[in-house]
Amino acid sequence: MNLLVTGAAGFIGSTYVRTLLASSAPDAPHVTVLDRLTYAGSLDNLELGHPRLTFVHGDICDAGLVDKLMAEADQVVHFAAESHVDRSLTGAADFVRTNVLGTQTLLDAALRHGVGPFVHISTDEVYGSIESGAWREDHPLRPSSPYSASKASSDLLALAHHRTHGLDVRITRCSNNYGPRQFPEKIIPLFVTNLLDGKKVPLYGDGRNVRDWLHVEDHCHGVDLVRTKGRPGEVYNIGGGTELSNRNLTGLLLQACGAGWDRVEYVEDRKGHDLRYSVDWSKARDELGYRPRRDFTTGLAETVAWYRDNRAWWEPLKRRAGLSG
Numbered sequence: 001m002n003l004l005v006t007g008a009a010g011f012i013g014s015t016y017v018r019t020l021l022a023s024s025a026p027d028a029p030h031v032t033v034l035d036r037l038t039y040a041g042s043l044d045n046l047e048l049g050h051p052r053l054t055f056v057h058g059d060i061c062d063a064g065l066v067d068k069l070m071a072e073a074d075q076v077v078h079f080a081a082e083s084h085v086d087r088s089l090t091g092a093a094d095f096v097r098t099n100v101l102g103t104q105t106l107l108d109a110a111l112r113h114g115v116g117p118f119v120h121i122s123t124d125e126v127y128g129s130i131e132s133g134a135w136r137e138d139h140p141l142r143p144s145s146p147y148s149a150s151k152a153s154s155d156l157l158a159l160a161h162h163r164t165h166g167l168d169v170r171i172t173r174c175s176n177n178y179g180p181r182q183f184p185e186k187i188i189p190l191f192v193t194n195l196l197d198g199k200k201v202p203l204y205g206d207g208r209n210v211r212d213w214l215h216v217e218d219h220c221h222g223v224d225l226v227r228t229k230g231r232p233g234e235v236y237n238i239g240g241g242t243e244l245s246n247r248n249l250t251g252l253l254l255q256a257c258g259a260g261w262d263r264v265e266y267v268e269d270r271k272g273h274d275l276r277y278s279v280d281w282s283k284a285r286d287e288l289g290y291r292p293r294r295d296f297t298t299g300l301a302e303t304v305a306w307y308r309d310n311r312a313w314w315e316p317l318k319r320r321a322g323l324s325g
């Protein structure tokens with residue numbers, strides 16, 4: 001079986017592919033990775049010499065290349081995206097191009113070649129912000145940022161390909177991922193690497209925005225359950241079960257790095273900053289047997305240790321992205 005995985009030189013996709021390649025099951029797939037290697041993608045994240053891995057450097061918007069790869073694929077897991085909200089606030093064009101046009105290019109090719117399941121990786125951010133309670137999958141989409149609007153658009157295109165053409169599309173909407181190899185512009189790796197370098201950390205507004213934290217390995221487990229056991233045309237929320245305000249998260253990171261609150265710089269809040277995200281993942285639990293397995297305290301400690309031990313991975317990325325300060 002040949003599984004086409006897009007965006008797997010990035011954080012979550014590379015974790016997913018490592019898990020698949022580590023399996024010695026007789027039905028473990030051959031994996032073809034398609035990645036454009038934007039600022040967020042790194043070949044260091046992939047085991048390039050693995051006999052069950054083929055890496056293709058290319059763009060999901062390249063219809064000719066996508067058609068050729070889709071002709072050879074049996075299934076798809078689609079992670080490739082522009083993924084950082086802050087970047088979408090200053091330039092939305094790349095987000096629309098990759099997240100909307102790129103997804104449509106993949107869906108059209110999957111349809112032409114009868115490829116499925118096609119697992120589309122989305123985000124809880126498509127629902128907007130929720131003061132109390134948690135979103136179920138049928139909650140109306142009310143995205144706030146150009147990033148989440150582009151992801152919501154791609155979800156709708158994916159569902160339309162199922163409703164109109166019967167394409168076997170399955171969508172996952174997960175909460176905030178954390179773990180090793182996350183690009184050091186996102187809050188946990190940015191704060192940890194700044195603290196390890198003796199620098200300050202920029203906390204948005206008053207830090208009361210709440211996020212649900214999901215270990216990347218739990219997310220990847222959920223994605224594979226959806227690929228292997230999910231139903232066509234269905235959306236599955238995947239949550240982590242640890243809700244924290246950014247202020248509380250900052251406190252834990254300061255503690256883990258042996259730093260005090262004097263290292264926190266309060267900066268002007270992100271425009272349109274959603275106050276709280278919370279997904280109800282009981283559908284994935286009841287239908288697929290999903291549950292997050294990683295304890296947050298241990299997972300966070302291991303993540304901090306990974307960044308401490310892997311400067312060679314993140315220092316060049318921060319330098320190139322102008323994040324070294």
Ligand code: NAD
Nearest residue numbers: 007009010011012036037038040041059060080081123177
């Ligand atoms: P990431 O930014 O670390 O990686 C994205 C990858 O996509 C990179 O390797 C990049 O090179 C590749 N890519 C970008 N544009 C491309 C294009 N046009 N063609 C081919 N490849 C391209 O992202 P991530 O954090 O691993 O997120 C993966 C997916 O999960 C995304 O769809 C994102 O929206 C979703 N998601 C992420 C989180 C999170 O907490 N990180 C939460 C919810 C959903």
